[in-house]
Amino acid sequence: MPLNIKQLVDYVDKNDWPFTQGHRLCPGCNAPMVAKWATLTAKALGYEPVVGAATGCLEVSTTIYPFTAWNVPYIHNAFENVAATITGAEAAYRSLVNRGKVDNKKVKFIAFAGDGGTYDIGLQALSGAIERGHDFVYVLYDNEGYMNTGNQRSGSTPTGADSTTEPVGKAKAGKLQFKKSIVDIIAGHEGVYAATASTSEPMDFMKKMEKALEFEGPAFIAVLAPCVRFWRIPESSGPEMTKLAVETKYWPLWEYFMGEYKVTKKPRNFKPVSDYVTKLGRFNKLLKRDDSAEVIEEMQKYVNAKWDRLLALEEISKDKPLRTKI
Numbered sequence: 001m002p003l004n005i006k007q008l009v010d011y012v013d014k015n016d017w018p019f020t021q022g023h024r025l026c027p028g029c030n031a032p033m034v035a036k037w038a039t040l041t042a043k044a045l046g047y048e049p050v051v052g053a054a055t056g057c058l059e060v061s062t063t064i065y066p067f068t069a070w071n072v073p074y075i076h077n078a079f080e081n082v083a084a085t086i087t088g089a090e091a092a093y094r095s096l097v098n099r100g101k102v103d104n105k106k107v108k109f110i111a112f113a114g115d116g117g118t119y120d121i122g123l124q125a126l127s128g129a130i131e132r133g134h135d136f137v138y139v140l141y142d143n144e145g146y147m148n149t150g151n152q153r154s155g156s157t158p159t160g161a162d163s164t165t166e167p168v169g170k171a172k173a174g175k176l177q178f179k180k181s182i183v184d185i186i187a188g189h190e191g192v193y194a195a196t197a198s199t200s201e202p203m204d205f206m207k208k209m210e211k212a213l214e215f216e217g218p219a220f221i222a223v224l225a226p227c228v229r230f231w232r233i234p235e236s237s238g239p240e241m242t243k244l245a246v247e248t249k250y251w252p253l254w255e256y257f258m259g260e261y262k263v264t265k266k267p268r269n270f271k272p273v274s275d276y277v278t279k280l281g282r283f284n285k286l287l288k289r290d291d292s293a294e295v296i297e298e299m300q301k302y303v304n305a306k307w308d309r310l311l312a313l314e315e316i317s318k319d320k321p322l323r324t325k326i
Contacts, residue, residue, distance in 0.1 A: 047108045093107060
């Protein structure tokens with residue numbers, strides 16, 4: 001039966017949260033929403049999650065010795081290797097099951113990492129784990145920078161956003177490159193389930209998490225999850241900002257399954273990307289530059305082109321699944 005609100009409520013009513021209080025994440029941080037919703041979905045559907053977390057905000061703030069916010073089996077990994085660690089655990093478990101050493105239970109291996117540990121330093125381990133076909137779910141909480149160490153630029157940082165390693169100033173408008181298309185990169189491995197999600201759409205995320213858990217093979221979900229401190233936004237406004245990101249085409253909600261693309265939310269009326277940029281304090285320095293209108297216009301052209309491409313991929317891939325192995 002597909003996941004529904006009653007299942008979630010019934011589970012919480014009778015059980016402890018798999019991810020709970022006791023963490024030290026900043027007020028308003030959206031990362032704990034991602035961890036809570038992902039593990040709750042797994043538990044409500046009867047899975048036993050085994051979690052690995054890469055070094056980053058989520059890890060350092062949820063496992064401050066001797067405290068932990070995790071009520072599930074958990075391992076801390078280095079910045080770059082959570083995909084290798086969690087798939088090593090998956091392979092070991094599968095070997096023990098095959099040899100009759102342990103019972104074959106409904107166990108699912110889940111990795112959590114930020115964008116620095118996914119787009120950049122962890123991409124090699126993630127790509128290798130996916131290509132080998134391990135049965136695991138990788139959940140990216142994307143706050144668009146190395147926020148744990150003070151807002152350094154990552155491959156996820158958007159054009160024009162201020163960061164400590166590529167600040168906006170007189171010489172240039174901060175980072176000049178567009179945000180790396182991480183879900184397209186994962187989809188390029190082909191034998192995967194991959195999707196985007198946002199903290200403004202919890203049920204969309206949890207339904208995608210359900211598909212990821214049920215998929216026998218590598219699955220990946222990228223969740224836009226603001227860092228209120230370095231996005232320079234009010235503590236209570238994270239989901240509001242991700243809603244605006246969806247409504248401006250900046251962060252479309254879509255999924256990829258074995259060659260087929262599907263857009264899961266199509267707003268009736270899109271807002272200009274300038275509505276999103278002007279809400280985030282991280283763009284304040286950009287807006288003071290004489291060329292800010294040109295930079296925002298280029299961003300608008302980019303998100304329009306990405307959206308049109310996504311719709312085209314959805315149309316041409318209908319009912320055309322790929323065979324990814326013999």
